Amino acid sequence: MLQEKELSYVVRGCVYEVFKELGPGFLEKVYENALLRELRLQGLDAEAQVPIKVRYKGAVIGEYFADLVIEESIILELKAQQQLPVSAEAQLMNYLKAGNIRIGMLINFTHPRATIKRFII
Secondary structure, X not given: OOOHHHHXXXXXXXXXXXXXXXXXXXOHHHHHHHHHHHHHHOOOOEEEEEEEEEEEOOEEEEEEEEEEEEOOOEEEEEEOOOOOOOHHHHHHHHHHHHHOOXXXXXXXXXXXXXXXXXXXX
8 A cells, every 4th residue: 555645646647647638628527437447547446436424423414425535545526617616625624524534635627737736634
């Protein structure tokens, strides 16, 4: 299993490879499928639409679905929008907190290039 720094580096490379091949303009789901394939081609354990339960005092009170979870260590939240909504960062932070995962990446596949913003809690 790769260390967090190396894993983040490999994930970034996969994001840029997908964008290089597809370019801008596709729906988020297309990028999700392509990135899932690329991550797996790189030998990483990657899962799509992973349920994350929100708990309060021992009870499940809600559930989110993370776009991609890599090696049970990084949550990827994917977007394909010209401008990210302010809520996108908060959404990822909620996923990290509820999933008890330290690292998240907010990825936007848009023109002129894919952008990646990394979060650590």
